[in-house]
Amino acid sequence: MTExxxxxxxxWIKLWRHRRVAISLVGALAxxxxxxxxxxxxxxxxxxxxVRVEIGQLKQLEAQIARASSAGDLPSLPxxxxxxxxxxxxxxxxxxxxxxxxxxxxxxxxxxxxxxVTSFPILLLLFAGLSAELLAQERNDETIALLLARPVSRRxxxxxxxxxxxAASLVVVLVGLVxxxxxxxVLHGGWDRFSGSVLVIKDPSLGPVLSNxxxxxxxxxxxxSLGVSLLAVLMAVGFGLLVSTFSRRGGSAIALTIxxxxxxxxxxxxxxxxxxxxxxxxxxxxxxxxxxxNLGDRAGPTTGLVGxxxxxxxxxxxxxxxxGGAILIFLRRDEIG
Amino acid sequence: xxxxxxTIEHLTRRYGDRTAIQDLNLCVHAGQTxxxxxxxxxxxxxxxxxxxxxxxxxxxxxxxxxxxTWSDHVRAARHYGAVLETTAFYDYLSGRENLRQxxxxxxxxxxxxxxxxxxxxxxxxxxxxxxxxxxxxxRQRLALAQALLGRPGLLILDEPLNGLDPAGIHEVRxxxxxLSDDGMAVFLSSHQLSEVQSLCERIAVIHHGFLxxxxxxxxxxxxxxxxxxxxxxxxxxxRAVLGAMAEVTLMDDGxxxxxxxVRVSTAEGLGGEVTRRLVTAGIDVREMHRVRRSLEDxxxxxxEVKDIDEGAA
Numbered sequence: 001m002t003e004x005x006x007x008x009x010x011x012w013i014k015l016w017r018h019r020r021v022a023i024s025l026v027g028a029l030a031x032x033x034x035x036x037x038x039x040x041x042x043x044x045x046x047x048x049x050x051v052r053v054e055i056g057q058l059k060q061l062e063a064q065i066a067r068a069s070s071a072g073d074l075p076s077l078p079x080x081x082x083x084x085x086x087x088x089x090x091x092x093x094x095x096x097x098x099x100x101x102x103x104x105x106x107x108x109x110x111x112x113x114x115x116x117v118t119s120f121p122i123l124l125l126l127f128a129g130l131s132a133e134l135l136a137q138e139r140n141d142e143t144i145a146l147l148l149a150r151p152v153s154r155r156x157x158x159x160x161x162x163x164x165x166x167a168a169s170l171v172v173v174l175v176g177l178v179x180x181x182x183x184x185x186v187l188h189g190g191w192d193r194f195s196g197s198v199l200v201i202k203d204p205s206l207g208p209v210l211s212n213x214x215x216x217x218x219x220x221x222x223x224x225s226l227g228v229s230l231l232a233v234l235m236a237v238g239f240g241l242l243v244s245t246f247s248r249r250g251g252s253a254i255a256l257t258i259x260x261x262x263x264x265x266x267x268x269x270x271x272x273x274x275x276x277x278x279x280x281x282x283x284x285x286x287x288x289x290x291x292x293x294n295l296g297d298r299a300g301p302t303t304g305l306v307g308x309x310x311x312x313x314x315x316x317x318x319x320x321x322x323x324g325g326a327i328l329i330f331l332r333r334d335e336i337g
Numbered sequence: 338x339x340x341x342x343x344t345i346e347h348l349t350r351r352y353g354d355r356t357a358i359q360d361l362n363l364c365v366h367a368g369q370t371x372x373x374x375x376x377x378x379x380x381x382x383x384x385x386x387x388x389x390x391x392x393x394x395x396x397x398x399x400x401x402x403x404x405x406t407w408s409d410h411v412r413a414a415r416h417y418g419a420v421l422e423t424t425a426f427y428d429y430l431s432g433r434e435n436l437r438q439x440x441x442x443x444x445x446x447x448x449x450x451x452x453x454x455x456x457x458x459x460x461x462x463x464x465x466x467x468x469x470x471x472x473x474x475x476r477q478r479l480a481l482a483q484a485l486l487g488r489p490g491l492l493i494l495d496e497p498l499n500g501l502d503p504a505g506i507h508e509v510r511x512x513x514x515x516l517s518d519d520g521m522a523v524f525l526s527s528h529q530l531s532e533v534q535s536l537c538e539r540i541a542v543i544h545h546g547f548l549x550x551x552x553x554x555x556x557x558x559x560x561x562x563x564x565x566x567x568x569x570x571x572x573x574x575x576r577a578v579l580g581a582m583a584e585v586t587l588m589d590d591g592x593x594x595x596x597x598x599v600r601v602s603t604a605e606g607l608g609g610e611v612t613r614r615l616v617t618a619g620i621d622v623r624e625m626h627r628v629r630r631s632l633e634d635x636x637x638x639x640x641e642v643k644d645i646d647e648g649a650a
Contacts, residue, residue: 006441013438017429142425146483149389149421151414151443334392 004156011134011164018137019130026126027172033122034114034180041110042187047101051092058089087207094208095199100215103198103296107184112222115176116229116292123176124236124289125258127169131240132257134161135330137250144335154331158245162237162323169233173226200295201304214305221295228291228312235285235315236261238322245329265289282310285318339367342416342491342522343388347397350383357383359546360397365524365539367490370517372537372554373526374632376640380546381526382422385495388524389419401491414443417491418484422499424476428469432460432479435468439483454482459508473500481509491522498529510536534632542639549639557635564588564628565608567599570621575599578618585611600628 016023062085095102103109115123135158138144147157197215199208206212216224240257247253264286272281281287291311294303343365350357358380365371375381386392387399390410399406404413426435436451455464458478463471471479477500484492497513498506513536517523527533533540534554541551550557569575579585579601588600603611608625615622 003441003443010438010441013430013434014427018427141428142423143427145386145389145391145421145423146419146425146439147442148391149414149419150439151411153411157442332393334386336386336392 003152004160007152007156007160008163008167011160012167015130015134015164015168019133023126023130023168023172026122027176030115030119030122030126030172031176031179033119034111034176035183037114037118038110038180038184038187041104042184047105048096051096051102055089055092055096058085058092062089087204091199091201091208094213098199100199101196103221105188106196106198106218107181107188108218109196109198109221109296110184110188111177111180112225112292113296114180115173116225117290119176120229120232120290120292123169123172124232125261126172127165127233128236128240128257128261129254130168131162131165131237132243132247132253133250134165134241135244136247136253139248139335140250148335155327158241158327158330162234162241165237165240166230166233169237170230173229177222177226198296203306204304216295225292225295228294228308228315231312231315231319232289232291235319235322236289238319238326239285242322242326242329245326245333261286261289283314285314288314291315339369341365341400342367342402343524344400345384345388345397346400348384348387348394348399349396350380350387350392350394356546358543361543361546361548363541363548363551365491365522367522368517368520369539370513370523370525370537371539371541372533372632373524373541373543374530374533374636375543379543379640381543382495384543385419385421385493385526388417388493389421390414411443415487416489417493418486418489419493420477420480420484420495420497422495424473424480424500426468426471426476426479429467431465431467432471432475432482433464435479436483436486440486450486454485457485457512458482474502474505477501477505478509481512485516489521491524492516494523494525494527496527497525498527498532506532530631530633530636540632540635542636544640550635554632557632563602563605565601565603565611566626566628567601567611567615567622568597568624569599569615570597570623572597572599574618575615575620578614578620579611582611582614597623 092102094100103113135144138147148154196218198218198221200214200216200221201208202212202214239260240253243257243260244253247256264284268281268284268287275281288311291308294305294307294311296303341364343363345361345363348361349359361380361384363371373381373384383392384399387394388401388406390406390413393407401413402416404410404416406413426432427438430438433451433455436454440451452461452464455461458481460475460478460482463475468476468479477497481497484494492513494513498509501509510532513523513525517536523536525533525537537554539551539553540557542549567575576587576599579599580587584604584607586602588602601611608627612622612625
């Protein structure tokens with residue numbers, strides 16, 4: 001165990017000394033986006049007034065679309081879009097009726113949404129890219145032979161590399177979370193609102209009815225967002241490591257990994273409507289890279305706790321597959337130094 | 338005899354259709370210094386990669402302190418330190434930080450030991466500079482310090498003198514000699530035959546994946562002690578005289594030797610008869626000595642002659 005801790009320390013030192021500029025710059029970019037989101041959602045007055053305004057806007061929009069559709073100026077909206085529109089309206093009415101503030105109202109939940117939803121794709125690409133480089137760069141620099149010649153197992157080396165990136169990701173997201181929370185607190189006139197609860201839908205198909213909602217305290221909402229987001233990081237790091245096990249160049253490993261994480265969701269997004277959103281499409285990792293988006297009072301066809309459960313199952317499954325594959329390849333691979 | 342620290346048994350490795358090493362057998366005992374020689378592509382690097390657990394043999398096995406270098410790599414690696422042909426380090430870290438990295442990776446070296454090792458390879462005053470600023474010689478010395486972490490029983494050295502200037506070569510040679518005197522076994526692969534000859538007591542020559550010869554340096558060079566080099570006043574006539582003797586074989590055609598030298602091979606004890614014939618023929622004999630073949634001669638004979646034979650076949 002002591003040796004494994006030593007290995008993790010080694011990897012952490014190498015990661016930071018070699019890639020501190022990239023980590024700092026991309027981390028700062030993600031933080032900047034999160035801060036912009038906090039600024040964009042900052043509000044004065046009471047949340048009830050804000051929600052009433054939103055309800056009014058939604059109703060107005062709904063009426064305009066209905067008029068345009070009946071006049072033949074607009075094609076009628078597809079079923080999914082109509083349902084999402086109706087759920088948005090119903091959710092806001094529910095919040096108002098049950099005196100539950102929207103999740104963006106509280107500094108902590110707003111910060112969690114900003115970091116784990118708005119700026120999370122950038123962070124995910126950063127961590128996946130870093131992990132993709134880990135072994136490939138050792139090969140590129142020809143240090144891998146010296147490392148593997150030491151009395152330490154390949155499995156331990158691989159796991160230590162993963163732990164180092166996961167630790168770095170935890171530091172970056174926690175720094176982002178604290179800074180956006182403090183900023184949100186300043187903007188909203190106080191950052192001690194841990195006790196405020198936010199609404200989370202269980203099954204999105206049933207809509208906001210009493211038996212289908214859960215009220216989560218702000219701190220548990222933030223912790224849950226952190227947990228499921230780290231699971232996504234775990235999966236992305238596993239994907240990067242898998243690519244790294246067979247790559248000889250750090251640059252190509254990063255390109256392949258980021259390309260996979262960036263291009264595949266877009267492809268899935270394009271294929272979804274063509275294939276009429278088949279259920280099997282949801283079981284791919286690239287459709288579940290932002291699990292925290294399932295939480296909160298946003299409404300979508302796969303949001304809510306059901307969607308979160310699906311995301312967690314998919315991410316765990318793919319993470320196991322990626323790490324298992326990476327270990328299997330790395331343990332058997334000839335390293336020619 | 339001391340216990341075997343390295344045992345190679347029937348080791349075979351192929352890359353596709355090409356056989357890199359074939360049925361290699363070798364043993365290094367505690368305290369021995371063994372030179373591992375072979376031309377480029379002979380199979381030396383493949384053998385060393387197997388010893389370090391970097392690649393897996395197709396058949397056979399290599400044991401270090403009784404542990405298989407592939408299937409029981411961690412245990413085997415606790416008993417050796419290695420200097421690789423490419424002295425790659427983490428360039429963005431200092432020499433000391435690099436040693437800390439490798440010490441934590443399975444070793445147990447303390448800060449004191451790291452400082453001592455850096456001083457021993459004469460890097461003490463540059464220990465905190467980034468390795469990116471090191472010369473080849475400094476990298477080579479750092480590689481040696483890295484190999485000595487945890488004081489292993491076997492040192493595997495792949496071209497440890499590459500990139501060193503004459504003074505550096507002298508220092509490293511002396512260091513290897515000291516380690517060997519302290520009881521550390523050394524397995525040294527090198528192209529610098531004179532260095533191998535000066536450091537190693539045993540030699541193994543590999544060629545086209547096969548072990549051509551293995552034995553003590555004294556035995557390998559003794560084989561050719563029936564050669565005579567004779568300095569004469571008239572080399573052409575001396576060749577004619579000696580060529581007529583049934584017991585004598587001329588070893589040269591005169592082109593490759595100094596102007597007054599003739600090299601012949603005779604049965605032992607015929608030096609007197611050779612001198613008498615030359616003197617009788619009116620040829621002055623200025624000097625005569627037995628030729629002790631260098632390791633280079635043995636190496637070239639084992640590798641080049643084979644190449645010519647195989648080329649002709």
